[in-house]
Amino acid sequence: MTAEAAAEPLNFPFKEAAHQRESALFGMWIFLATEVLFFGGMFTAYTVYRYSHWQAFQEAARHQEWYLGCLNTLVLLTSGFTMALAVECARRGNRGWLLGLLTITWVLGAAFLGIEGYEYHSKFGEHLVPGSGFHFDGTDPGGSELFFVLYFTMTGMHMFHMFVGLMLILFFGVWTRFSPRETAMPNRFEVLGLYWAFVDIVWLFLYPLFYLVHPR
Amino acid sequence: MTLPPDPKSISTVNYLNEEKTVASWFFTHDHKRIALLYLASITFFFLLGGVAAMLMRIELIHPRGELFTSTTYNKLFTLHGVIMVWFFLIPSIPNVLGNFLIPMMIGARDMAFPRLNLISWYVFMLGGLFAVFAILVGGVDTGWTFYTPYSSTYSNSWVIAMAVGIFINGFSSIFTGLNFIVTVHKLRAPGMTWFRLPLFVWTLYSTSLIFVLATPVLAITLTLVALERGFGIGIFDPRIGGDPLLFQHLFWFYSHPAVYIMVLPAMGVISELIAAFARNRVFGYNFVVYASLGIAFLGFLVWGHHMFVSGQSVYAGMIFSLLSFFVAIPSAIKVFNWTATLYKGSITFDTPLLYALGFIALFTIGGMTGLMLASLAVDVHVTATYFVVAHFHYIMVGGAVMAYLGGIHYWFPKITGRMYPETLARWAAIILFIGFNLTFFPMFILGYMGMPRRYHVYPEEFQMLNFISTIGTPVLGIGYLLPLIYLGWASFFGRLAGPNPWNATGLEWQTPSPPPKENFAEIPVVTTEPYAYHLLPEAAGIHQETHDR
Ligand SMILES: [Cu+2]
Numbered sequence: 001m002t003a004e005a006a007a008e009p010l011n012f013p014f015k016e017a018a019h020q021r022e023s024a025l026f027g028m029w030i031f032l033a034t035e036v037l038f039f040g041g042m043f044t045a046y047t048v049y050r051y052s053h054w055q056a057f058q059e060a061a062r063h064q065e066w067y068l069g070c071l072n073t074l075v076l077l078t079s080g081f082t083m084a085l086a087v088e089c090a091r092r093g094n095r096g097w098l099l100g101l102l103t104i105t106w107v108l109g110a111a112f113l114g115i116e117g118y119e120y121h122s123k124f125g126e127h128l129v130p131g132s133g134f135h136f137d138g139t140d141p142g143g144s145e146l147f148f149v150l151y152f153t154m155t156g157m158h159m160f161h162m163f164v165g166l167m168l169i170l171f172f173g174v175w176t177r178f179s180p181r182e183t184a185m186p187n188r189f190e191v192l193g194l195y196w197a198f199v200d201i202v203w204l205f206l207y208p209l210f211y212l213v214h215p216r
Numbered sequence: 217m218t219l220p221p222d223p224k225s226i227s228t229v230n231y232l233n234e235e236k237t238v239a240s241w242f243f244t245h246d247h248k249r250i251a252l253l254y255l256a257s258i259t260f261f262f263l264l265g266g267v268a269a270m271l272m273r274i275e276l277i278h279p280r281g282e283l284f285t286s287t288t289y290n291k292l293f294t295l296h297g298v299i300m301v302w303f304f305l306i307p308s309i310p311n312v313l314g315n316f317l318i319p320m321m322i323g324a325r326d327m328a329f330p331r332l333n334l335i336s337w338y339v340f341m342l343g344g345l346f347a348v349f350a351i352l353v354g355g356v357d358t359g360w361t362f363y364t365p366y367s368s369t370y371s372n373s374w375v376i377a378m379a380v381g382i383f384i385n386g387f388s389s390i391f392t393g394l395n396f397i398v399t400v401h402k403l404r405a406p407g408m409t410w411f412r413l414p415l416f417v418w419t420l421y422s423t424s425l426i427f428v429l430a431t432p433v434l435a436i437t438l439t440l441v442a443l444e445r446g447f448g449i450g451i452f453d454p455r456i457g458g459d460p461l462l463f464q465h466l467f468w469f470y471s472h473p474a475v476y477i478m479v480l481p482a483m484g485v486i487s488e489l490i491a492a493f494a495r496n497r498v499f500g501y502n503f504v505v506y507a508s509l510g511i512a513f514l515g516f517l518v519w520g521h522h523m524f525v526s527g528q529s530v531y532a533g534m535i536f537s538l539l540s541f542f543v544a545i546p547s548a549i550k551v552f553n554w555t556a557t558l559y560k561g562s563i564t565f566d567t568p569l570l571y572a573l574g575f576i577a578l579f580t581i582g583g584m585t586g587l588m589l590a591s592l593a594v595d596v597h598v599t600a601t602y603f604v605v606a607h608f609h610y611i612m613v614g615g616a617v618m619a620y621l622g623g624i625h626y627w628f629p630k631i632t633g634r635m636y637p638e639t640l641a642r643w644a645a646i647i648l649f650i651g652f653n654l655t656f657f658p659m660f661i662l663g664y665m666g667m668p669r670r671y672h673v674y675p676e677e678f679q680m681l682n683f684i685s686t687i688g689t690p691v692l693g694i695g696y697l698l699p700l701i702y703l704g705w706a707s708f709f710g711r712l713a714g715p716n717p718w719n720a721t722g723l724e725w726q727t728p729s730p731p732p733k734e735n736f737a738e739i740p741v742v743t744t745e746p747y748a749y750h751l752l753p754e755a756a757g758i759h760q761e762t763h764d765r
């Protein structure tokens with residue numbers, strides 16, 4: 001590995017690399033604050049309905065495949081680890097390792113989406129998808145439907161963010177692979193790494209709320 | 217010794233004439249050009265929303281409402297509300313004046329992310345396209361508030377298209393806010409400390425915090441409504457135990473702070489205008505700064521005052537009422553500080569100051585009636601009446617639009633390099649003030665007497681006041697159209713302004729008019745407080761005079 005940091009071309013109006021890097025990272029943090037509030041609206045809805053329909057939520061959560069949730073957590077956190085390593089390699093200007101780690105991250109992210117997609121699919125068979133086809137035997141079927149409404153919207157929004165992340169990894173990765181530049185451009189990978197970490201963290205909240213809320 | 221450049225010569229190469237192709241405008245990264253793109257777009261939306269308002273006022277001349285069907289009337293007030301709030305008021309001062317001025321005021325060559333700035337305009341236009349599409353194919357009849365379950369279940373109109381438009385529009389706000397925050401943090405010129413920032417920058421900084429923290433909540437709320445409508449996954453649906461009131465909580469968590477998105481930048485403009493035309497330091501600068509941040513913060517804690525009669529708990533109502541009263545404190549600090557700045561200033565009654573004085577008068581009326589509405593008992597009486605309509609139009613139109621126009625006049629010489637016709641402009645400001653009060657003051661009385669908002673059929677005894685209000689509309693309309701005409705004319709034919717026609721402080725006035733593409737030939741070094749009018753050479757005599765007295 002080359003020891004010195006990778007060079008980043010300067011964009012107007014910046015005149016110093018450190019200044020530009022700080023500003024780019026700061027901008028991403030502000031954007032993540034926006035994202036927190038975006039998911040916050042849904043977490044608020046979850047809190048309200050969990051409070052008013054707690055029994056229905058417990059009954060509904062029994063129909064969740066807890067082991068798939070655990071597996072997905074494992075997959076996603078591993079991808080977070082490889083992404084963090086990729087960012088470090090980008091900063092050190094090690095293009096080979098960067099591309100390798102990005103590929104692993106991408107595959108893990110895609111695996112996550114695959115597992116989640118399988119779960120969605122099986123929900124159709126069990127009539128647990130909200131809407132006219134929804135059927136649930138329980139004390140408060142409406143409340144349980146709300147649980148699945150929240151499950152689909154919140155994990156759906158999370159998957160959408162994953163999808164955007166995968167597209168960015170693909171785009172930046174391919175761009176780096178074919179760019180004539182000697183080294184990678186570290187700022188964009190640092191920003192992307194922040195985004196990916198955020199997506200991981202959102203899942204760390206979704207996982208207990210949808211898979212672990214019912215007493216065994 | 218070299219002579220200073222002739223102040224009357226229009227700066228040779230500037231941001232307007234450096235490149236002349238159409239593409240150089242649509243792909244520009246220059247914050248000043250992007251400001252002008254926004255100016256053109258929001259002027260279009262303002263006219264669109266204004267036409268809807270005119271049609272509503274014409275309809276209301278007659279108590280039986282014979283011009284439009286009820287559905288058409290519902291669509292008109294929805295169109296008016298949606299367009300004016302999201303496509304005119306929210307972007308008005310931030311995206312036009314803020315975009316143009318923030319980098320210049322802090323001594324930077326551009327925003328931190330110039331490309332993102334341009335993207336925000338395209339995103340804005342895409343949102344506008346959806347909104348216009350929703351209007352053209354049939355309109356929306358829910359009101360700008362989209363209350364569930366009407367919007368999610370019962371309305372037979374183009375709610376989803378409109379919601380998508382507003383959702384997209386929100387991202388334009390978020391990008392703008394993000395860019396402003398990073399720019400203010402990272403691109404201040406040497407010596408431009410936080411407490412040397414012009415108050416306009418401070419208010420836009422506060423506004424940006426709201427952009428970034430409140431807008432996403434609106435985005436997710438409208439997404440949930442659209443999902444419920446489109447796919448029948450009813451999160452607010454009472455049939456499966458969902459709570460339509462949750463929508464109101466989420467909606468107002470955004471939409472009350474949105475009021476401050478509209479009025480905080482206006483307050484910033486007023487601080488600049490008052491200082492420049494009273495030729496005085498802003499009284500209690502630090503207090504005004506903290507008041508801006510305080511308003512932004514408190515704005516997040518008062519949303520429940522829109523829901524006093526919704527059935528929320530009495531205790532929640534009492535707390536929201538109290539917190540709403542607290543907002544009056546920073547607001548009053550600002551009004552008192554402006555008054556104190558005017559006191560013993562050497563005042564010239566140029567057009568921008570007329571707008572500023574109009575703002576103070578109308579904002580004070582709007583604010584005081586806001587306190588009435590924040591009182592639980594009074595609110596029960598006037599909820600959903602014209603009293604509320606009058607109140608927020610005093611803040612939004614009397615306040616925000618007055619300040620916007622005042623700011624446009626004040627910075628017009630900087631933006632175009634030319635002066636507007638002063639006498640005509642003063643008359644326009646006065647006509648606007650008269651027309652505004654004629655249109656909206658009767659609504660306070662109407663509302664207090666019990667006329668509900670959003671109805672076009674009303675009892676006969678309300679006709680006189682409605683008639684007066686409608687008479688005011690063309691006067692108000694003239695007050696808006698006049699500036700549009702003479703400013704348009706003066707952009708090309710006005711007399712040359714020179715770099716600093718008001719002899720004002722502030723870095724934006726240290727550049728030629730219109731400024732060159734990258735604003736400053738050399739990044740300035742700031743050594744004084746922002747409103748150092750007492751240090752200007754002209755001030756020496758005045759200062760001496762007051763001392764002798
Ligand atoms: Cu409010």
